[in-house]
Amino acid sequence: MTVTIYDVAREAGVSMATVSRVVNNNPNVKPQTRKKVYEAIERLGYRPNAVARGLASKKTTTVGVVIPDISNSIFAEVARGIEDIANMYHYNIILCNADKKKDKEIRVINTLLEKQVDGLLFMGGTVTDEHLQAFKTANVPVVLCATTDEKGTIPSVDIDHEAAAYDAVKTLINQGHTKIAMISGTLQDPANGYARFHGYKRALEESGISYDEDLVRIGNYRYESGVEAMKHFLDRSDKPTAVFSATDEMAIGTIHAIQDEGLKVPDDISVISVDNSRMASMVRPQLSAVAQPMYDIGAVSMRLLTKLMKKENVELSKVVLPHEVVARQSVGAKS
Template identity: 40%
Template sequence: MKATIRDVAKLAGVSISTVSRVMNSPQSVVESKRRKVLEAVEQLSYQPNSFARGLIYRKSFTLGLLIPDIENMYYAGIIRGMQEACNKLGYSLMICNTDRESARLLSYIDTFHEKQVDGIVFASDRMSPEYYEKLSAYRIPVVMLSSHSDEFEIPSIEVDDEAAAYDAVKYLIGLGHQRIAMMGFNDVNSVSGPPRLKGYLRALSDGGIDAASLLGRVKHAAHYFEHAYEAAHELFMEYPDTTAVFCVADEFAMGTISYLKDQGVSVPGQVSVIGFDNVRMAGIYIPKLTTIAQPTFELGYRSAEKLHELITTGQTEIMREKLLHKLIIRESAGTVS
């Protein structure tokens, strides 16, 4: 029969709470008792039960993650980073895919409350008053990931989207491009879309290009490869003299390149394309994508650490944390032919 915490306490001659402290906060137990407990654990081959720990500490040792699209390649690194941090910190991770549906997201918050998760990472979505009110009513600690709220005081972690977009477009300008288009998000709730557009326009202006004259070249797509393909068709039908496209996601860049290839347009020979995110496929796609790298693993890892800090102390040292992006130069962008 599997040993229980009660068996360990009896063999060590201590209370159940002392065994729990040794398992979770050994420095709080005097060395003599700690040694007895550890000897009993080894003798009985005892493995702590997370449910039992939860009863003692009134915690589930589970974190929730809300993401809008689990098929999006961007979230693979995020989830991996969060999982790694959870393993280190002693949490399990529960992932819910919202499909960007408000009713579904609200339902998942209810589910997290019922499961008594200790905190939630809220990724890549706008924090509406309705979401905030429910989270506040349930008193669930929340950290926003790849997003932030100007309306509510919620800890967040992300990259500087405007600065990253600026660097991408500045690089294209440095290659001699003037007629630079942008493939942006058409989601009205997008948090990263507006600052990336702002970075695009600022880079054009700083590069001596009339940004207003290029606004017609700003096209929008939903969230997938095929939507970007369609938007690229619209762009090049209207503006066939476009020499470069800044895409706000690598999947958009791949959709744009695919359209150009189908039209017999070489990339980067005739048109340069730069992406955003640096998903794993970016280095495999042909041509390999020049892109803005987001540190997805680190974003996921830090979001879990930040949430743990909020859960255990009631606050975070940095309210709005920003990690560094990096321009990755590969094959899809070149000088003007």
């Protein structure tokens, strides 16, 4: 039979109100009494009913997190930042993978709301009108994590993706490269796609380098698409001397495709990306990349959400965190 709060109170010889105060970490309980209650809880194997507590308080101390790809180490690092801050403020998280598919994202959002979460953290691609409608009817705070909506109506934490791409391409230009290819994410993606593509173009134009659409290939963020895109560039008679990849995983595919052709990185072709995941230092040569503070993005997003859930004053609802270029061995001067 299920052990109830009444059973614990009887076992400890205290009132149910006292047990409730102990379970909810109310400080107004004598240490000796608290000890008796904890001992009774342990003997009986009592577990508080979170659903019942939620009904009583109208709070479940649970946060829903929508993640695009749970197998991607970048998002895993964001999730770690979220969880650490959630634990600090005594929230549990429900993590849901949505594969960057709009229909699945909307379905997951609605499922989490049905679970009566106290707030939502959304990591995804394009924030569409359907997403905004779901957020609008949520009746709980929502924070966008590592993404933003075009109108800036939803609180968010991210980097400046256009500036990050610009800095990456300028790193190549400063090494003397003028024939620079790009492997982009889908241009419908406001961050990894369009913003980074725009940063690439701006860096070229400001340096007096003509934009060539034949030097841009659209990938799907995966290793294989980096390989395929680089094969396309290698088939050209005038191969690029440098490649900017929108993500580390595609950049590593790029490096391997170059090496498979008997060419060297960076002696023949330089490669740089945006992300700076753990994989960047595992590949050889090690990958130069613009570092996103992924853990911090998760941690700051969760902290912003706690403030919104507690109705605390929030001075800045759109947070842009700094990025930096991490120079490694995959970029060299144009020979």
